[in-house]
Amino acid sequence: MNLTLVGINHRTAPVEVRERMHIPESRLAQAVSDLVHRGGIREGLILSTCNRVEVATSAEDSVDAQPIMQQFLADHHQFDLGPYQRFFYHYQQQEVVRHLFRVACSLDSMILGEPQILGQLKRAYALAHEAGGLNGSLNEIVNQALAVARRVRRETALGSAAVSVSYAAVELAKKIFGNLEGRTIFVIGAGKMSELAAKHLLRSGASAIYVTNRTYERAVQLAAAFRGTAIAFDQLFEHLPKADIVISSTGASGYVVNKECVAKILSARRNRPVFFVDIAVPRDIDPLVNELDNVFVYDIDDLGQVVEANKKQREREAVWAEEIVQEEVQRTMRRLASRDLVPTIVALEDRLNAIREGELERYNGRLGNLTPEQRQAVDALTRGIMNKILHGPITELKSEAGQPEQAALVRLVRKIFGLAN
Amino acid sequence: MQHVLLWIGLVLYGLGTILLIPSVVKRRLAIPRASLAALGLGLLSHAGAIALEAARIHRLPVTDVRSALSFYAFLLTLAFFLLYLRYRLASLGLFMLPFVFVLTLISAFRPVRPFDLSAFRGGWLAVHIGSTILGYTGFFLTFVAAVMYLMQEKELKSKTPRTFYYRLPSLELCDELYYRSLVLGLPLLTVGILTGFIWASRTWKGPWEFDPKILASMLTWLIYLVLFSTRVSGGWRGRRAAYVAIVGFAAIMVTFLGVSLLSGAHGYVPTLRQGP
Numbered sequence: 001m002n003l004t005l006v007g008i009n010h011r012t013a014p015v016e017v018r019e020r021m022h023i024p025e026s027r028l029a030q031a032v033s034d035l036v037h038r039g040g041i042r043e044g045l046i047l048s049t050c051n052r053v054e055v056a057t058s059a060e061d062s063v064d065a066q067p068i069m070q071q072f073l074a075d076h077h078q079f080d081l082g083p084y085q086r087f088f089y090h091y092q093q094q095e096v097v098r099h100l101f102r103v104a105c106s107l108d109s110m111i112l113g114e115p116q117i118l119g120q121l122k123r124a125y126a127l128a129h130e131a132g133g134l135n136g137s138l139n140e141i142v143n144q145a146l147a148v149a150r151r152v153r154r155e156t157a158l159g160s161a162a163v164s165v166s167y168a169a170v171e172l173a174k175k176i177f178g179n180l181e182g183r184t185i186f187v188i189g190a191g192k193m194s195e196l197a198a199k200h201l202l203r204s205g206a207s208a209i210y211v212t213n214r215t216y217e218r219a220v221q222l223a224a225a226f227r228g229t230a231i232a233f234d235q236l237f238e239h240l241p242k243a244d245i246v247i248s249s250t251g252a253s254g255y256v257v258n259k260e261c262v263a264k265i266l267s268a269r270r271n272r273p274v275f276f277v278d279i280a281v282p283r284d285i286d287p288l289v290n291e292l293d294n295v296f297v298y299d300i301d302d303l304g305q306v307v308e309a310n311k312k313q314r315e316r317e318a319v320w321a322e323e324i325v326q327e328e329v330q331r332t333m334r335r336l337a338s339r340d341l342v343p344t345i346v347a348l349e350d351r352l353n354a355i356r357e358g359e360l361e362r363y364n365g366r367l368g369n370l371t372p373e374q375r376q377a378v379d380a381l382t383r384g385i386m387n388k389i390l391h392g393p394i395t396e397l398k399s400e401a402g403q404p405e406q407a408a409l410v411r412l413v414r415k416i417f418g419l420a421n
Numbered sequence: 422m423q424h425v426l427l428w429i430g431l432v433l434y435g436l437g438t439i440l441l442i443p444s445v446v447k448r449r450l451a452i453p454r455a456s457l458a459a460l461g462l463g464l465l466s467h468a469g470a471i472a473l474e475a476a477r478i479h480r481l482p483v484t485d486v487r488s489a490l491s492f493y494a495f496l497l498t499l500a501f502f503l504l505y506l507r508y509r510l511a512s513l514g515l516f517m518l519p520f521v522f523v524l525t526l527i528s529a530f531r532p533v534r535p536f537d538l539s540a541f542r543g544g545w546l547a548v549h550i551g552s553t554i555l556g557y558t559g560f561f562l563t564f565v566a567a568v569m570y571l572m573q574e575k576e577l578k579s580k581t582p583r584t585f586y587y588r589l590p591s592l593e594l595c596d597e598l599y600y601r602s603l604v605l606g607l608p609l610l611t612v613g614i615l616t617g618f619i620w621a622s623r624t625w626k627g628p629w630e631f632d633p634k635i636l637a638s639m640l641t642w643l644i645y646l647v648l649f650s651t652r653v654s655g656g657w658r659g660r661r662a663a664y665v666a667i668v669g670f671a672a673i674m675v676t677f678l679g680v681s682l683l684s685g686a687h688g689y690v691p692t693l694r695q696g697p
Contacts, residue, residue, distance in 0.1 A: 156447075157587065175577060175586070178593035270656025273592065290578065294659040302580040309582040320447055 001137050001340050003096040004065040006073070006088055007054035010110050013087035015050075021084070023048040023076065028124065032133040035072050041065060043138035047103070047124040049117070051110055054103065056096060058138040066090055094333050097141050101325045104145035105152045106159065112314045113159035118149050137336050148328045155324065158317040161310035166197045168306045169277045169298070170204050173245055176275050176296060180205040186243030187211045188236065188257075189250030190222040193279045197247050198226060210243065212236050214250065237261060241268040247277045248284040256284040262295055277303070338401040344410050345394055347419045352386045393417075423477075424529075426470035427491060431525045433463030434498070438518040444511055445588070452511045460498065460518070467495050467525070483550040487531035493677075494524035496558040504562070504598075512588050516565045545620035553613030553638075557673055559606025560645065564670035566599035567663035574660055596658060599666065603652075607645050614642055637676040644669040 008021055023031050028046055035044035035055070040063030047054040055073065059065040070088075074081045081088075091099050102108045106117050125142050128134050134142065152158055162171040170180075177183055183206045187194050190213045198209060209228030213219035216232055223230035231239050240246070240257075250256055257276070265274065276297040278285040283299050290297040298306075360382060370378065393413055400406045413419070437460035444453050471492060474482035482488040501517045504510070569589050576586040589595075617635070648665055651657035 161587070172577070174591060175573065176592050178591035178597075271658050272656070273659070293661065296577050298580065305580060306582055309586075313582075313587060 001093070001336055002059045002061050002063065002065065003056070003091075003093050003138065003141070004059065004069060005054060005056040005091040005096040005099055006066060006069045007052060007099075008084075008087045008089070009052035009054075009108065012089055013084075017084060017087050018050065018053065020077065020079075021048075021053040021073070022050070023053065025123070025127070028127045029131040031076055032128045032131040034076070035069070036131075036133045038068050038072060039063075041068060043136055044133040045124060045128045045138060045142055047121060049120050052103070052108075054099075056100065056138060056142075058136060094329065097332055098325065098329045100141060100145045101148050101329055102322075104149040105321055105325060106149070107318055107321055107325065111163055112311075112318055115159055118146070121149075122146060137339070140336070141332065144328065144332050148325060151328070152321045152324055156317045156320045158314060158321050161313045163307055163310055163314065165279075165300070165303045165307060166193070166200050168303045168310065169197045169247075170200045171310075172277075172296070172298060172303075172306065173201060173206075173275055174204070176273055177244060182207050183244040184208040184210070184242050185228075186240060186246045187222065187228075188246065188248040188284065189213055189252075189280065190218045191249040191279075194247045194249040195222065195225075197277060197279070201245060201247075202226065206245065208242075210239055212239075237265075241265045243274065244272070245275045245277065246285075247279065249279045250284050252280070252284060253282060255286040257289065258286045259288045259292065262289045262292055266292060266294060279303075334401055337403075337406060338398060341397050341401060341406075341410070344413060344419070345397065348393065348413065348417055349390060351417055351419055352390060356382045356386050423470040423473040424533075426466045426473065427525070427529050430463045430467035430470060431522070431529050433459045433466060434494075434518065434522045434525055437463060438514075438522055441511070441514050441518065445515055451509065452505065452514055456514075457505075461502070464495070464498050464502065467491070467498065471495055481547050481551050483547065483554060485531075485533075487528050487533060489550060489554060490524050490528035490531070493554050493557060494521050494528060496554065497521050497524070497561060500558055500562060508590070508594065508598075510590055510594075512569065512590065513565065516568065517561075520561070545616050545623070549613055549616040549620055551613075552609045552616065556606045556608075556610030556613055557677060559602045559609060560670055560673055562602035563599055563606060563645075563666050566595050566602060567666035570595035570599060570663045571660065571667075574663075599663070600652065603645065603649055603666070607649050610642055610645065614638055634676060637672065641669060641672040641676055644672055 008018060010018070013021075023046060025048075028048065031046055032044050035041060035046070035057065040060045041057050042060065043058040045054075045056045047056075055069050057065050057069060059068075070081055099108070104118060104121050106113050106115065109117055121142070125134070125146070128142075129139070162168040173180060173183075180201060183201075185198055185201050185206050185208070187198050187209065190211065202209065209223070209226045210231050211219045211223040211226070211228050212231040212233050212235075213222070214233050216230065219230040219233075222228075236256075240261075246257075248256065262274070271294050273294040273296070276285045276289065276295070278297060278299040281300060285297050285299070287297060287299070289295055360378070367378070397406075397409060397413060400409050437456045437458075440453055440456035440459060444451070444456070471482055471488075474488060478484065481492075483492050497517060498521050501513060501521070504513055570592060572585045573589045573592055573595060576582055576589075577592070617638075621635075644665065648657075648662060648669065652662065
């Protein structure tokens with residue numbers, strides 16, 4: 001097993017370099033096919049997104065794959081890689097496995113835990129597979145990387161906390177209302193931000209939406225876009241009690257909603273909770289409203305604070321995710337290494353068995369006419385000796401699986417038993 | 422045999438609760454399988470202990486403080502499992518299981534009292550105790566839901582998410598659990614109190630109505646009745662209701678444990694027909 005990975009990502013290279021190195025999806029299959037047809041390369045995978053370009057291969061044991069891969073990139077892009085060398089990182093063997101696992105789990109992403117990378121890796125895997133680039137250990141490693149990513153998703157909350165302001169609003173709404181199914185949204189003042197937040201809320205299951213604006217026409221437009229209902233601004237308070245979630249972003253200089261009127265709304269709602277998202281600056285909702293029971297008011301800074309806390313939360317989760325990755329890397333390396341031993345073990349068994357059969361053949365004449373039982377006994381006897389001799393070396397080989405000494409031990413065994421390379 | 426099974430159940434409950442800790446520290450969302458397995462086996466062992474005792478006395482074994490506590494702990498663990506199947510909330514385990522463990526522990530350490538068959542003749546007393554304990558099971562869930570609600574509400578009001586924000590369910594879910602367990606518990610406690618009255622009026626002579634335990638029960642019942650009726654009529658919910666639910670459960674603890682354990686004048690079941 002001879003694994004190599006060459007790549008650049010958002011940490012090592014600026015966007016100008018990343019876009020020069022990018023390989024569009026339409027050319028990916030062709031590129032993989034080109035890569036694996038180069039001398040010594042057995043398997044290849046190319047992952048190219050806006051934040052990274054990664055080329056991974058498994059090659060013949062005696063081959064140094066890195067210059068071949070560099071040459072491949074230079075050929076593909078038709079320019080000299082010389083000036084770009086410093087942006088590349090190179091990994092070998094276990095480090096390749098770890099890097100691929102971390103990428104799949106989104107531990108190497110610009111936004112920790114973002115979900116797109118897993119889909120991109122799946123796509124790259126499918127394309128490389130179609131192009132005939134994956135059929136051995138690299139295939140298994142990428143497959144395992146996808147499985148590890150699923151495990152991290154299942155066992156940690158790495159990707160769950162919202163890290164943008166509009167998603168933070170949705171997350172908070174879910175912390176208050178649980179399921180957003182059937183909830184009513186009220187948008188006061190049409191603006192880019194409130195539109196975005198409303199869109200996320202609707203996608204999360206909220207059903208009805210009301211829109212009001214100082215200019216009624218604008219309210220009608222936005223309501224039409226969301227299939228909602230436009231409300232005249234002066235009728236705002238008649239309809240506000242229907243709203244579970246209020247998104248406010250007017251250009252008003254004073255508060256549009258104060259404590260007194262929310263208290264009235266609450267009694268009309270029989271104290272069912274209300275969530276105010278105030279994205280206006282200056283603010284629309286009097287912060288004192290938050291003092292009322294069953295009312296939650298978040299302004300733009302509060303949402304930012306939640307995003308910050310969530311980022312820290314993701315960092316804490318990343319620690320557990322790294323532990324899972326570590327564990328899985330070791331397990332995968334052990335499995336791959338013990339598979340690497342199989343040819344040596346088979347060759348060793350074949351060699352000893354050939355000796356045994358040759359000797360039996362040689363003595364066949366001298367043994368005379370044996371009964372079938374006697375012949376069986378001789379066979380068992382010689383086989384027993386052979387297995388006893390094999391036991392030591394095979395046990396030793398297996399116990400070294402995955403250890404750095406493995407390669408030296410394999411060489412030694414091959415040498416002393418005279419096994420062909 | 423039943424005592425051995427109860428002790429095995431106790432040890433397994435303790436083990437299951439301890440195994441829960443890493444998942445709480447690591448903020449893992451699910452309860453580890455080992456923990457669930459220990460709790461499940463504990464529940465089986467506990468069920469075995471109760472079944473053997475029931476077979477021995479030919480009645481639901483709620484005939485003294487020891488067995489009543491044990492039965493209560495059993496119902497709570499069962500409720501925990503049902504809720505976990507429905508909601509998959511590790512946080513519920515965190516709140517419920519230590520309490521279950523303590524109840525089982527007290528029960529395991531209490532001396533066995535000889536069972537007074539005459540008091541249980543006619544079945545009213547068994548129904549009284551059984552449905553009261555079922556009601557208490559519901560109200561413990563109301564209590565847990567109220568505590569979780571208050572914690573999550575505090576996180577949301579403070580606007581700086583900390584530990585509980587990430588680990589506790591939504592306010593809506595806390596409220597759902599709160600209301601459903603309240604609706605479940607109230608009729609059961611009502612039946613429990615009414616059958617208690619019937620039994621007492623048939624068995625005890627003298628003014629039994631002013632027994633401290635009965636007064637405490639009435640007070641408890643009133644608290645929950647107020648919670649329920651204000652919710653239905655006036656939409657009384659949220660923080661204030663949660664505080665009252667906590668007070669209500671404190672009243673239950675006083676009624677169930679305090680009066681039963683401390684009052685020497687009348688233990689759990691008064692001795693033969695003398696009344697308090």
